[in-house]
Amino acid sequence: MKPPAIAIDGPAASGKSTVAKLVAKELGYTFINTGAMYRAIAWYLHEHGISPSETEKITALLPDIPLEFGKEDSHSTVLYAGDVLTHQLTDPAVNESVSIVAAIPEVRTFLLRKQREYNRTEAVVMEGRDIGSVVFPDTPFKYFVTASPEVRAARRAAQGLTDSIAERDKNDASRACAPLAQAPDALLIDTSHMTVEEVVNRITQDVRAKLSH
Ligand code: CDP
Numbered sequence: 001m002k003p004p005a006i007a008i009d010g011p012a013a014s015g016k017s018t019v020a021k022l023v024a025k026e027l028g029y030t031f032i033n034t035g036a037m038y039r040a041i042a043w044y045l046h047e048h049g050i051s052p053s054e055t056e057k058i059t060a061l062l063p064d065i066p067l068e069f070g071k072e073d074s075h076s077t078v079l080y081a082g083d084v085l086t087h088q089l090t091d092p093a094v095n096e097s098v099s100i101v102a103a104i105p106e107v108r109t110f111l112l113r114k115q116r117e118y119n120r121t122e123a124v125v126m127e128g129r130d131i132g133s134v135v136f137p138d139t140p141f142k143y144f145v146t147a148s149p150e151v152r153a154a155r156r157a158a159q160g161l162t163d164s165i166a167e168r169d170k171n172d173a174s175r176a177c178a179p180l181a182q183a184p185d186a187l188l189i190d191t192s193h194m195t196v197e198e199v200v201n202r203i204t205q206d207v208r209a210k211l212s213h
Helices: 016-027 034-047 055-064 092-101 105-121 131-135 149-158 165-174 196-211
Strands: 005-009 030-033 067-072 075-080 124-128 142-146 187-190
Touching: 005 016, 005 131, 005 196, 016 030, 016 124, 016 196, 030 034, 030 105, 034 067, 034 075, 034 092, 034 105, 034 124, 055 105, 092 165, 105 124, 105 131, 124 131, 131 142, 142 196, 149 165, 187 196
Parallel strands: 005 124, 005 142, 030 075, 030 124, 142 187
Antiparallel strands: 067 075
8 A cells, every 4th residue: 555645735935844844753754845856956957057948958958957856864855966955945046936947847747756756665744836736636635734925924034035935926826737726625724823833733633533544
């Protein structure tokens, strides 16, 4: 039997990452940050002076991009030339281009295979925009985590990051291929007035209840 896949989707700065990491820890599953995978591609293209609008060039280049999507301890990593990418992924240039890169269907197909591979042998908590709708449409564990635009803007500002989240959300929700959307069978959690612990408990309780049935 395939190991469980917990899908956590939602808009930018909704608190998904924090929550998904803690849910993974609590359940003993591997945490997979799919945003980091899209960000790594956007970073590589920027580093090599390739514009996100050069879709044909990007499509041809994809199989040869020397990024490695791996795992360390219990979370996903992206390596470039043997080094784990960290601060590079939240560079302002990446924040600006990532949603344009993520709208390229070939980029999504390329990463989709890698994302599903993580779940072949192990239980995962995967965080992104299309996990419940596209990556694992059959999983019974789907959560759509959101917060009001004001709360999300304040959360991102508190991280000290320059990030036009409204712009990214617009791109993510309006793209033709795998847009940001709540799967019809996902549990909606508005975190605007909830603590992190409350959100984590809500999800883990639901997962455990479903697992025991
Ligand atoms: O952390 P934050 O919510 O700001 O963003 P992220 O999860 O790191 O994702 C960065 C960008 O990658 C998003 O704005 C989307 O354009 C794209 N993305 C996507 O298209 N599909 C996913 N499953 C995950 C991220």
